[in-house]
Amino acid sequence: MSDIHAHPALAHHFDSLEEQKEAATLGMWVFLVTEVLFFGGIFATYAIYRSWYPEAFAAASHELDVTLGTINTAVLITSSLTMALAVHAAQLGRRTKVMVFLVLTMALGGVFLGIKGVEYYHKFTEHLIPGPGFQFEKEHLRHAQIFFSLYFMMTGLHALHMIIGFGIMLVMLWWAWRGTITKEYYSPIEISGLYWHFVDIVWIFLFPLLYLIGRHAH
């Protein structure tokens, strides 16, 4: 019973592209719920240790670079804007614009990861990697390592999500270029955007929790 006039992107088990898009969006959201709880567990760990060792966390947080953290927050928010504009362009069927905004989004993601890399390098040279080589004021030596373990775990998992997002955007760029993405069928860009914005949201929480603890104290 296949409809010869159906859109090539329409899977046979959906009545319309509209219905297919709603299913895809919902599916992505269900995945994002699992991501919320995945990161939620780490945030809970953070909350427990911070409530136990507030002074050590404040002292360790002070070793992070607020300027670089703030710049990266701005970079990521800007990448969310360009992502939203890429989806908008896709809705209107503006192929070139979609590609331009996807490239901008990827470029900003690259800048974010580059700055993150510089920060990691600084932490490495300042002996702030948890382990035998960790150097810190004696009072907080043990508990500052917990902060930095969480710092590397949280920002590392976030960076991994960014790298995966970068790969997804690369595929979207390819699909936009070869003409798969059209005004009628833009849901791949839409749900890729959902993922990208989610990763942005994770950073929105990571930034104040890691970089801005007890800044007033010193």
Added chain:
Amino acid sequence: MAEHIVPTRVYYTIFAILMLCTYLTVRIAFFDLGPLNVVAALTIAVLKATLVVLFFMHVKYSTKLTWAVVLGSVFWLGILLALTMSDYLTRAWRTYG
């Protein structure tokens, strides 16, 4: 609903608010507000996240089912954090340090 196209000025407005909030959260962190520092930081973060979800992620224009899933994630995250912390924060016997 799914075909709703958000005017770009909405995106630019949300972007401006997000940037302003980022500026505010950094500024506030340098004032000593005691326990209110973390409250302010998290309030601003929740506000920012809500704006991203509603506008950039189009939830404002989505189906009720999507709303239910999104609110479900917040609800379950709330259970995760509330039950965990209600345990850890009420252990009077724990020696801190």
